[in-house]
Amino acid sequence: MPLIATLVSRPADRALSPSLANMASRSVGASAVVWLAEGIACDLALPPAAQADETTAKLRAALAVEPIDVIVQQAETRRKKILLADMDSTMIDQECIDELADEIGVKDRVAAITARSMNGEIAFEPALRERVALLKG
Incomplete structure (x- = not known):
């Protein structure tokens, strides 16, 4: 099943620059960067053979010094109906x-x-x- 990686920065920080998103994209061989909110969040279209755990580890390593959250999930169920979070x-x-x-x-x-x-x-x-x-x- 195809996977999507979502990168998220705190809105106040806007730490997710295009160059950072592109670097992260290259680190996992993503085919596209789709911006959800400029400077805050983007999706990376992952290759068909991508594995969630491996991709998450690669992205976390690539973004280790940046205040960016990484979420790797199935593309089919990516859009959620409700979000419950302590954040x-x-x-x-x-x-x-x-x-x-x-x-x-x-x-x-x-x-x-x-x-x-x-x-x-x-x-x-x-x-x-x-x-x-x-x-x-």
Whole structure:
């Protein structure tokens, strides 16, 4: 089944330049770069023999120093009907859980835990549990 690789940058950063997309495309032998949003996201049309794991590894290696996410998926099911994700800071440049905490006066404490989690100092699940406990009161 044909695969598509989607490259995504934070909208605020617009780190996905045409030269970067073309370099990534060449690294996996893609036949085309299709822009979804200039500077933010593009699809790479992968060769018929492309394997998802191998292609993902090649793209991550090629883009290792860049703030670009890589998603390799089947072309047939690429267009989704719904997206569920914990990436609010990526999409809207703020953490919704921190904003909820602000409403009940615990934003500083919750935001500190969020920052530690995003910096890799604590794992996501324990950080989430700790923040939810603060929201519960």
